[in-house]
Amino acid sequence: MRSRIRTPLIGATVLALVSATLGACSAVADDLNAVFVGTRGDSVYAIVDDERDGTADRTLKVLSGLNVANGIAYGDAVLYVAEQHRVARYDVRDLESLARARPTVIYNRLPDKRWHGWRYAALGPDRGLYVTVGSPCNICKPTGLEGTILRFDPGGGEPQIVARGVRNSVGMDFHPNTGELFFTDNGADGMGDDVPPDELNHAPRAGMHFGFPYYGGGDAATDFLPGGGPPLPVIMPVVAFAAHVAALGVHFYRGATFPPQYRGDAFVAQHGSWNRTIPDGYRIARVRFDESGGATWKPFAEGWLTRGQAWGRPVDVKEHWDGSLLISDDRAGVVYRIAHGS
Numbered sequence: 514m515r516s517r518i519r520t521p522l523i524g525a526t527v528l529a530l531v532s533a534t535l536g537a538c539s540a541v542a543d544d545l546n547a548v549f550v551g552t553r554g555d556s557v558y559a560i561v562d563d564e565r566d567g568t569a570d571r572t573l574k575v576l577s578g579l580n581v582a583n584g585i586a587y588g589d590a591v592l593y594v595a596e597q598h599r600v601a602r603y604d605v606r607d608l609e610s611l612a613r614a615r616p617t618v619i620y621n622r623l624p625d626k627r628w629h630g631w632r633y634a635a636l637g638p639d640r641g642l643y644v645t646v647g648s649p650c651n652i653c654k655p656t657g658l659e660g661t662i663l664r665f666d667p668g669g670g671e672p673q674i675v676a677r678g679v680r681n682s683v684g685m686d687f688h689p690n691t692g693e694l695f696f697t698d699n700g701a702d703g704m705g706d707d708v709p710p711d712e713l714n715h716a717p718r719a720g721m722h723f724g725f726p727y728y729g730g731g732d733a734a735t736d737f738l739p740g741g742g743p744p745l746p747v748i749m750p751v752v753a754f755a756a757h758v759a760a761l762g763v764h765f766y767r768g769a770t771f772p773p774q775y776r777g778d779a780f781v782a783q784h785g786s787w788n789r790t791i792p793d794g795y796r797i798a799r800v801r802f803d804e805s806g807g808a809t810w811k812p813f814a815e816g817w818l819t820r821g822q823a824w825g826r827p828v829d830v831k832e833h834w835d836g837s838l839l840i841s842d843d844r845a846g847v848v849y850r851i852a853h854g855s
Contacts, residue, residue, distance in 0.1 A: 520814040652729065658672070675720075700730025715751045762841075782827035785818065796814060836852075
């Protein structure tokens with residue numbers, strides 16, 4: 514695997530961190546020498562680096578029997594799991610006892626629908642827990658909490674709707690300087706090979722609408738116009754990626770081991786197209802911002818797609834405690850580490 518992945522980072526190495534689990538959304542637990550990895554199945558794993566040398570020493574199944582255990586976040590010795598139908602927290606004394614821990618349910622009335630039912634979770638700088646809720650369709654009118662990003666108080670209670678008009682977001686992070694929310698969103702299928710774009714969106718305040726279902730992605734309008742059109746204004750993406758690349762996990766680089774020009778850049782996992790005539794995606798994109806807030810992107814790590822065939826599909830990006838990047842891959846079932854070397 515090391516030779517197949519290409520990055521422009523001089524001295525980079527790509528190491529398989531684990532090969533015993535599906536690589537879905539992840540959360541770094543520095544105090545436990547571990548990385549938690551969720552799945553679209555019923556389990557959550559912990560990848561443990563006892564020696565803190567950047568390679569896995571053991572892999573533990575720490576939770577099981579869950580309902581699409583994809584969305585996870587960790588902070589202050591608490592593991593949060595956003596399942597298809599609920600959000601729960603687990604107090605973590607140690608990894609071995611986590612499997613026996615009883616969950617504290619924060620909220621149990623999420624739309625329990627399989628289509629776009631894999632959640633993503635992230636802790637904000639305000640210590641709120643943010644959870645994405647996809648729209649259960651290709652193009653339709655969401656109802657209730659569908660097509661939103663929610664904020665929960667970690668202690669429980671009713672959620673606050675932070676963003677609407679979201680088709681299917683499976684990635685969020687908060688800008689390290691402003692604390693403002695950025696999230697990915699996947700465009701609609703069936704509108705063509707090159708339409709609509711996948712998105713990276715900016716939500717500096719609550720209550721903004723990001724266009725779905727009136728727009729399939731970016732400014733590509735659908736024919737779905739009940740009531741005369743969308744609520745105004747519709748917020749357009751800060752980055753319009755190519756259509757169907759399946760932009761998922763996003764992470765702003767905060768570390769100091771990459772060269773200084775990488776600090777504050779966003780890295781986005783492009784999971785890869787599933788029905789495009791010529792496949793696209795299957796890479797990590799690097800997004801750079803200018804002083805006015807404009808953004809451009811270019812490939813950072815690629816090679817998962819070879820001669821039109823994919824052997825891996827990146828899902829999530831997280832920063833390791835040593836400043837390297839961790840990339841989860843749900844086709845190869847591994848987590849990679851991209852580190853800067855001399």
